[in-house]
Amino acid sequence: MPREVTSFSNSIVKLLRSLRDKKARRSEGLFLAEGLRIIAEARDSGRLPEIVAFSPEGARHPLAAEIISATEAAGGDAIETSADILAKMSGKDNPQMLLGAYRQPEVGLDGIDRSASDLWIVAQALRDPGNIGTILRTGDAVGAGGLILVDDCADPYSVEAVRASMGAVFTQAIAAARWPDFLDWLRVGESQLVGTSLNTSQDYLEAAYRKPCFLLIGNEQQGLPTDYEAACDLLVKIPMAGRADSLNAAIAAAVMAFQVRASWR
Amino acid sequence: MPREVTSFSNSIVKLLRSLRDKKARRSEGLFLAEGLRIIAEARDSGRLPEIVAFSPEGARHPLAAEIISATEAAGGDAIETSADILAKMSGKDNPQMLLGAYRQPEVGLDGIDRSASDLWIVAQALRDPGNIGTILRTGDAVGAGGLILVDDCADPYSVEAVRASMGAVFTQAIAAARWPDFLDWLRVGESQLVGTSLNTSQDYLEAAYRKPCFLLIGNEQQGLPTDYEAACDLLVKIPMAGRADSLNAAIAAAVMAFQVRASWR
Numbered sequence: 156m157p158r159e160v161t162s163f164s165n166s167i168v169k170l171l172r173s174l175r176d177k178k179a180r181r182s183e184g185l186f187l188a189e190g191l192r193i194i195a196e197a198r199d200s201g202r203l204p205e206i207v208a209f210s211p212e213g214a215r216h217p218l219a220a221e222i223i224s225a226t227e228a229a230g231g232d233a234i235e236t237s238a239d240i241l242a243k244m245s246g247k248d249n250p251q252m253l254l255g256a257y258r259q260p261e262v263g264l265d266g267i268d269r270s271a272s273d274l275w276i277v278a279q280a281l282r283d284p285g286n287i288g289t290i291l292r293t294g295d296a297v298g299a300g301g302l303i304l305v306d307d308c309a310d311p312y313s314v315e316a317v318r319a320s321m322g323a324v325f326t327q328a329i330a331a332a333r334w335p336d337f338l339d340w341l342r343v344g345e346s347q348l349v350g351t352s353l354n355t356s357q358d359y360l361e362a363a364y365r366k367p368c369f370l371l372i373g374n375e376q377q378g379l380p381t382d383y384e385a386a387c388d389l390l391v392k393i394p395m396a397g398r399a400d401s402l403n404a405a406i407a408a409a410v411m412a413f414q415v416r417a418s419w420r
Numbered sequence: 421m422p423r424e425v426t427s428f429s430n431s432i433v434k435l436l437r438s439l440r441d442k443k444a445r446r447s448e449g450l451f452l453a454e455g456l457r458i459i460a461e462a463r464d465s466g467r468l469p470e471i472v473a474f475s476p477e478g479a480r481h482p483l484a485a486e487i488i489s490a491t492e493a494a495g496g497d498a499i500e501t502s503a504d505i506l507a508k509m510s511g512k513d514n515p516q517m518l519l520g521a522y523r524q525p526e527v528g529l530d531g532i533d534r535s536a537s538d539l540w541i542v543a544q545a546l547r548d549p550g551n552i553g554t555i556l557r558t559g560d561a562v563g564a565g566g567l568i569l570v571d572d573c574a575d576p577y578s579v580e581a582v583r584a585s586m587g588a589v590f591t592q593a594i595a596a597a598r599w600p601d602f603l604d605w606l607r608v609g610e611s612q613l614v615g616t617s618l619n620t621s622q623d624y625l626e627a628a629y630r631k632p633c634f635l636l637i638g639n640e641q642q643g644l645p646t647d648y649e650a651a652c653d654l655l656v657k658i659p660m661a662g663r664a665d666s667l668n669a670a671i672a673a674a675v676m677a678f679q680v681r682a683s684w685r
Binding site for chain 1: 461464465550558559560563584588591658661663668670671674678682685
């Protein structure tokens with residue numbers, strides 16, 4: 156049976172609330188997902204929360220009730236609480252009626268099964284958690300295997316990234332690595348590393364993409380460092396028609412990923 | 421000569437600060453842009469701020485100095501102030517060293533010159549200002565003429581939208597209209613209204629796009645209403661490979677816009 160929690164100072168309330176902070180996520184090994192839609196997505200991908208918190212209203216939905224029972228059956232914690240306390244935990248004025256705390260998977264390259272897909276996205280020093288989450292969502296839609304985070308990227312398990320991923324944080328493989336380690340891992344098997352760049356005349360619509368293709372997306376401000384570009388097997392340019400010389404990083408990832416997929420049809 | 425302002429209660433400081441609020445933007449007819457990059461982009465597009473505020477550090481850059489002089493020469497106000505006061509105005513801890521307040525253009529459909537481009541983006545009830553700004557930035561890159569906002573969209577002149585647009589708020593035409601008025605205006609000339617939908621088998625890669633093409637992007641949560649889909653000349657589907665059945669709205673706009681452009685080459 157779910158426990159009822161009515162105090163802001165309850166230790167589970169404090170724990171869930173702390174997960175908005177990266178240090179706490181790391182030390183607890185947990186992250187937060189909000190809302191029935193994402194939590195149902197997680198369950199459909201075989202993932203249940205370790206802790207589920209919900210308002211009486213939130214538990215009324217049959218799917219929510221099912222997930223709450225399944226969480227308890229699997230040995231997890233179920234906490235019935237108020238909308239006010241849920242708001243405190245999620246940091247939003249209009250909180251979702253259902254929150255889950257999930258175990259953070261290990262994020263090494265050895266966890267990546269590169270035979271799982273012909274397309275992978277590699278983000279280099281992406282700082283915006285919304286971009287990371289949006290790229291995960293795009294990766295799911297386009298059939299990518301997952302996202303590899305190179306150098307210091309925003310945390311894919313932050314509340315903003317999880318929210319923007321719309322559940323793809325549970326379906327896409329995620330790994331983090333330093334650049335030299337990533338290159339070593341990449342070169343062990345077949346691979347084409349593709350970067351977008353202004354320093355090439357190769358049009359992205361006319362390039363030949365090979366499987367498995369690893370799309371490298373550079374930092375929001377600086378783009379890819381020169382030596383990272385030099386390590387690519389293929390550099391392509393998305394021609395710009397307007398005044399600007401760049402796209403938002405998540406947009407560039409999507410335009411490239413959908414073009415790679417289109418070229419394989 | 422620039423005036424020096426050292427008080428948080430100065431009326432211009434209060435005015436600029438108020439522009440983070442939609443009501444104040446509307447009543448003043450002004451909006452805020454931050455940072456040398458965007459303000460230089462505006463100047464290159466022939467737009468100067470009515471008020472420019474900067475720190476001594478911000479004025480040190482030759483391009484900033486030039487814009488400050490040009491603003492004064494055009495009868496605008498130039499305000500030298502502290503980083504603290506700039507932070508207060510922009511609502512950021514690490515503010516840009518240069519802020520500009522610009523006149524908001526009129527936003528009626530009669531301001532749109534449809535001969536200016538073969539491609540236009542139409543957003544329906546988009547609620548996220550970041551999506552609006554990102555779509556403007558994408559529109560600039562792909563050579564769209566501008567963005568038409570149908571129904572209740574987020575304000576394209578909000579600080580978040582202007583920031584995400586990376587200057588495209590100054591280069592893309594922007595108009596707002598109710599749906600029936602938009603349709604009346606659209607049907608006066610040649611046009612193809614294209615919607616993305618799950619309710620069609622027409623693959624977006626195999627569709628025939630006609631000029632001028634108006635890409636209709638639906639609300640983040642609900643997508644397009646059924647009767648809006650029915651009004652389209654063409655409905656296309658972006659096939660989804662993963663668990664999710666949708667893309668982020670700005671991503672969908674970009675994938676469609678770049679595909680339309682590619683199909684015309």
